Amino acid sequence: xxxxxxxxxxxxxxxxxxxxxxxxxxxxxxxxxxxxxxxxxxxxxxxxxxxxxxxxxxxxxxxxxxxxxxxxxxxxxxxxxxxxxxxxxxxxxxxxxxxxxxxxxxxxxxxxxxxxxxxxxxxxxxxxxxxxxxxxxxxxxxxxxxxxxxxxxxxxxxxxxxxxxxxxxxxxxxxxxxxxxxxxxxxxxxxxxxxxxxxxxxxxxxxxxxxxxxxxxxxxxxxxxxxxxxxxxxxxxxxxxxxxxxxxxxxxxxxxxxxxxxxxxxxxxxxxxxxxxxxxxxxxxxxxxxxxxxxxxxxxxxxxxxxxxxxxxxxxxxxxx
Numbered sequence: 001x002x003x004x005x006x007x008x009x010x011x012x013x014x015x016x017x018x019x020x021x022x023x024x025x026x027x028x029x030x031x032x033x034x035x036x037x038x039x040x041x042x043x044x045x046x047x048x049x050x051x052x053x054x055x056x057x058x059x060x061x062x063x064x065x066x067x068x069x070x071x072x073x074x075x076x077x078x079x080x081x082x083x084x085x086x087x088x089x090x091x092x093x094x095x096x097x098x099x100x101x102x103x104x105x106x107x108x109x110x111x112x113x114x115x116x117x118x119x120x121x122x123x124x125x126x127x128x129x130x131x132x133x134x135x136x137x138x139x140x141x142x143x144x145x146x147x148x149x150x151x152x153x154x155x156x157x158x159x160x161x162x163x164x165x166x167x168x169x170x171x172x173x174x175x176x177x178x179x180x181x182x183x184x185x186x187x188x189x190x191x192x193x194x195x196x197x198x199x200x201x202x203x204x205x206x207x208x209x210x211x212x213x214x215x216x217x218x219x220x221x222x223x224x225x226x227x228x229x230x231x232x233x234x235x236x237x238x239x240x241x242x243x244x245x246x247x248x249x250x251x252x253x254x255x256x257x258x259x260x261x262x263x264x265x266x267x268x269x270x271x272x273x274x275x276x277x278x279x280x281x282x283x284x285x286x287x288x289x290x291x292x293x294x295x296x297x298x299x300x301x302x303x304x305x306x307x308x309x310x311x312x313x314x315x316x317x318x319x320x321x
Contacts, residue, residue: 132299
């Protein structure tokens with residue numbers, strides 16, 4: 001048998017060249033894909049922020065919401081779709097949710113070697129305006145839902161000078177200052193169980209802190225204990241209210257009260273924002289002077305809307321699916 005001699009020189013060079021070509025191509029494509037991903041994240045950030053900005057005008061003004069969302073997106077990279085770029089839908093109530101759709105062209109660099117000049121990235125975000133079920137930074141002054149600027153006719157009425165009384169509210173020995181830490185679950189709609197509710201007896205120093213800074217935790221709807229006595233006359237409360245003049249405070253709104261003194265309970269059904277113009281703590285019949293306002297506040301929305309509180313002009317904004 002005659003052995004055939006094979007000349008395999010050069011094959012390693014061919015294999016190496018092919019490997020390098022594939023490796024370089026894969027690396028280049030990976031770089032472009034990473035660039036496209038970053039462009040998508042930037043588009044998503046713009047869509048989220050534009051939706052949150054637009055939702056602040058809802059549900060009352062969809063025209064303004066469209067303008068705000070479009071302008072905000074335009075200042076942050078643009079890309080709002082020409083058709084159906086900003087739309088509205090019902091979450092808990094009609095037109096309470098804005099949807100922003102963004103499309104951007106992301107250029108290809110190394111991918112052009114494979115005939116890919118660019119690709120389009122898409123982003124979508126929805127934000128809803130709703131009355132919060134839980135809120136932060138509320139103050140311990142309750143307001144009756146039958147206040148003339150909150151009920152009747154076309155009210156709630158905003159921007160009109162009025163007063164909130166700080167005296168007794170009908171329950172013997174109870175005043176409108178409440179203990180925000182003495183919360184009890186309502187056993188039925190508008191029904192507070194005084195037997196299982198903690199009494200209210202917070203010090204004037206703590207009340208002053210809550211009035212000056214707001215309560216740092218999230219407050220739920222339900223029943224809160226009245227703090228007995230005219231503590232709005234204390235130096236702590238007076239100093240806090242003087243500091244809050246010309247600012248907006250958040251007050252719990254109640255519909256019923258039961259019990260008396262430290263066992264009196266207020267059933268809280270919602271929240272009202274009040275711009276404070278002045279504070280009077282004379283005797284047992286003090287008052288806060290100012291105007292109710294419509295505001296966007298730090299709060300938590302209901303997932304289903306089944307426990308939506310009464311709308312007194314306080315809304316919170318959140319991204320939704």
